[in-house]
Amino acid sequence: MxxxxxxxxxxxxxxxxxxxxxxxxxxxxxxxxxxxxxxxxxxxxxxxxxxxxxxxxxxxxxxxxxxxxxxxxxxxxxxxxxxxxFQNPLKTIKIDKKKNNESIIISMSSNRKKIDTIYKSVENLLNQTLNATYIILTLSVDDFPKKDEELPNSLIELTKTFLNFKIKWIKNNINDYKLITVVDDYPEDVIIIVNEEIKYPKWFINEIYSEYVQYGRQCAIKYTISKENDYSIDIDALLLKKEFMGKYYEEFIKEIIGLYPENQYIAYLSYVFAIYLNGYRIRKNHKLEMLSFNYFNNTNNLKLNNDFSNKLYKFNECFEVLKNDIYKRYKISYFEMLDAPIVVTMTTYPAREESVVIMLEHFKKQTLKPDLITVWLSETEYPKNITPSHLKPFVDEGFIELHWTPLNTYGSKRFEVMKLYNNAFVISVDDDFYYPELYIETLYINMILTNKICIYNSDYNYFKGYKLEKKNSGKNDSLYVNVFAGLIGFPPFTFPIQIFDKKYLNIRNKYYLTNEEIWIFSGLLENEEKIHSIDGINFNFNFIENSQNIALYKINLKHHVLEYMTSRMVIELNLVEKFKKLHPEFNVYRNIKYHKLLNKIRYKKKLKLKIKNLTKINQ
Incomplete structure (x- = not known):
């Protein structure tokens, strides 16, 4: 007992x-x-x-x-x-990177307290490397009953000097509502909502618009200064179009603002929620974090911190109000709005034919089933559109979908899927692992709760003893974690799509073709992307038997090769300063010199050995 x-x-x-x-x-x-x-x-x-x-x-x-x-x-x-x-959850992205003749409309607002300094913000936006078609300043007649007569002369002069600067008048005095009403006047154009207190760099409009084009014009782009809060309680910069909000602009936004007219965050959150409800996504960018103190009113750090605490409390209240309202109206929870298809991507090659069959059979045990599993093959190894016999059973039962690519880019070819389904939750796997049954479920839970790239940290010791050590237990929500390409999940529009550009591919093919992790890391480092590290896992990943007879890690993890590849990436892409923040003790220039010296020593040793062997033969 x-x-x-x-x-x-x-x-x-x-x-x-x-x-x-x-x-x-x-x-x-x-x-x-x-x-x-x-x-x-x-x-x-x-x-x-x-x-x-x-x-x-x-x-x-x-x-x-x-x-x-x-x-x-x-x-x-x-x-x-x-x-x-979504009705069509696997709709592919059509990427058109041409900067066509789209009109770019800058939307800003102000009030009586800030109006005297607003001309500085307007001048700042008029002197950009990429000019906006129009800059619209929306003001309320409740705030300025006599309209232009109450405005400072400096502002009136700007309207006379610059024909693309206009002042719009509306009745409503809610700041975020004033900003969004510009879409009524320009329903087909690109709208960039800005914060009138921020002094934007000259590259700002070009940067945010280029990113919108880079991601196929399929998602809104949000630049944030606030590091503390993923949801960004203030609008630092948001690019959107009316089509992103669809019917919810009229059906939800305007009605919800009328119900809660005194609540300052309801308006902003309402059009963020409308974008999600309409099946679109918001890509976050942290490039403005460097401008935290670049305000026109010289706001000090203490004031920002105090403001943030107060704002966060009010923001949370608004967030809960809207979540409940959304559920009552549409019977959709907040995280159902964030839902998107789950696409698993992988690659394989002839030496792993036995291994990939075992892996796929075991992968059927996943507790959370993906919408699609794509397997990427090289046309140099497998003839295009001819299903390899060992994969045919999986294709016939609809378990996998085969794709071919002309180049054999080792593991990197599996990320060709991002050109098709960058709007999905994309999870990468290898062909030589027994994946735990909870692998997809755990990654998906972490991705949807954090809305960040998630990396599965396991008990790898490959990097132990190397000068450049990618730590297994990195800091949560930072770049300082390992980037294993077969243990990573990307929420919609978080993959650094620019790494498919010619410049990145040429550098990859020259210096680290066999290491897709460094290729991906280059884009993450440039974007200063926040990565969520999943630690505390109570299981390990086991290799499939005999799958490591041929493995890329045997090339990548030779002495000093990893350090050299990474150093080359950092220098060739001008990312030295950003890399220093992660690895201040690691000198990329010194490492390249050291690598060249090692190569000379190795060459001399090989030459001596060759001469010695020739001497023996002649004797």
Whole structure:
């Protein structure tokens, strides 16, 4: 009896460590506590598609820092339903990088307190490397009853001097609503909403518009200064089009603002939510973080921190109000709005034919089924449109979809999928692993909760002893983590798509063709992308038997090769300063000199050995 009681006590302790769930009946939501992290999920959602799993969860707090969203064990209490909100979830992207004659409209607003200095902001935006078609300053007649008569002369003079600067008058005095109404006047054009207090660099308009073009004109682009909050409680810069919001602009935004006229964040959040509801995404960019103190009013750091605390509280209130309103109107939870297709991508080659069959058979056990698994083959190894015999059973049953590419770019060819499905959750796998059954589910949960690139940290020791060590347990939500291409997940529009440009490909092919991790890392480093490191995993990844007879790591991890490849990437792409922030102790220039010296020594040794062998033969 004592043994039985002790056994029950041990079970209770283990369950408590893993997680505990309790039901609460507040706003028709369930609250689940797992590993000290709170998740919300809706009881009444019962959407299903082809698969029986979907994460229908929501974070309790907007600002969750250093949380690890990892399930150490499946929680039956947390129902997963694989809901897909989109009618055509696997719609491919058509990338057109030509900068056509689209009109670019800058939208800004002001009020009576700030109007005296607004001319500085207008002048700043009039002196950009890429000129906007129009700069629209929207003001409220409630704030300025006499309109132009109450405006400073400096501002009136700008309207006379620059024909592309205009002042628009509306009744509503909510700042974020004033900013968005510009889409009524320019429904077909690109709108860039700006913060009138920020002094933007001269490259700003060109940069944000180029990124919009780079991503196929398929997503809104948000530049953020606030490092603390992923949702960005202030608009630092947002590029969008009316079509991104669709019917929800009239149906949701205008109505919701009328219901909550005094709430300063409702307007901004409403058009962010409208973009999500309409099936579009918002790509975040952190390039403006360097401008944190570049304000026209010289706002000090202490004031910014105090403002942030107050704003975050109000922002959270608005966030909860809109989440509940969305659910009442459309029976859609916030994270269902963020949902997108799950696409798994991989590659293989002739030496791994036995391995890939074993891997795919084992991969069928995944608890969360992807919408699509793409396998990328080189035309130099497998004739185009002829299904290899060892993959035919998987193709016939619809488990995988084959794609061919003309070049044999080793592992990199699997990321050709980004040219097709950059609007999906893309998860990369290798052909030589036994992946844990929770692999897709855990990555997907982390991606949808953090809205960041997620990397699976496992017990790799390959880099141990090297000067440039990519740490297994890197800092959460930073670049300082390992980048293993077969253990990574990209939410929609987070993959650094610019690395497909000719410049990046030429450098990759010359210096690190066999190392796709460095190729991806180059884009992440340039974008200063935040990566969520999934730590605390209670299982390891096992290699399939005999799959390592031929493996790229044997090339990439030879002595000093990794350091040399990385150094070349950093120098050739002018990323030295950004790289120093991650590895201040590592000198890329010195490493290249050292590598050249090693090559000379190796050459001399080989030459001596060759002469010695020739001498023996002649004797």
């Amino acid at each position: 004592k043994i039985f009681i002790f056994f029950l006590f041990v079970l209770y302790i283990n369950f408590y460590k893993i997680g505990k769930c309790e039901i609460i009946n507040e706003n028709n939501k369930n609250l689940c506590f797992l590993n000290n992290t709170n998740f919300y999920y809706s009881e009444s959602i019962s959407f299903t598609k082809n698969n029986p799993f979907f994460l229908n969860t929501q974070k309790e707090c907007v600002n969750q820092i250093d949380k690890e969203f990892v399930f150490e064990e499946r929680q039956n209490n947390l129902e997963l339903i694989h809901h897909k909100y």
